[in-house]
Amino acid sequence: MLRWVALVLLLMLIGLQLELWSNHGGMSEVANLRAAVKKQQDENDKLTQRNQALAADVSDLKHGEQAVEARARGELGLIKPGETFYQVVPKPAASTAAPAAAATTGAN
Numbered sequence: 001m002l003r004w005v006a007l008v009l010l011l012m013l014i015g016l017q018l019e020l021w022s023n024h025g026g027m028s029e030v031a032n033l034r035a036a037v038k039k040q041q042d043e044n045d046k047l048t049q050r051n052q053a054l055a056a057d058v059s060d061l062k063h064g065e066q067a068v069e070a071r072a073r074g075e076l077g078l079i080k081p082g083e084t085f086y087q088v089v090p091k092p093a094a095s096t097a098a099p100a101a102a103a104t105t106g107a108n
Helices: 002-022 027-063 065-076 093-107
Strands: none
Touching: 002 027, 027 065
């Protein structure tokens, strides 16, 4: 009788172990869910930092005249009355030098 009880308990243990390691809800799914949770937490941390930066920017714009002025100058190109606007345009180096060199060699 004791053998049969031990055999049944052993079979139940083997069945539970198989279920734990292989089927739906097993250890592989737990590992996948932990990885997904970690990825979501990392994304949430990035978004939290972004939200904090945006909140600080909004606060600066609401309470600081300098922030509004800096944004207007940078994004919209606005100038104050009495200021002179200068735009510096860099010379294209390679595109103008090549045709001039070709024109001088062709004239020889």
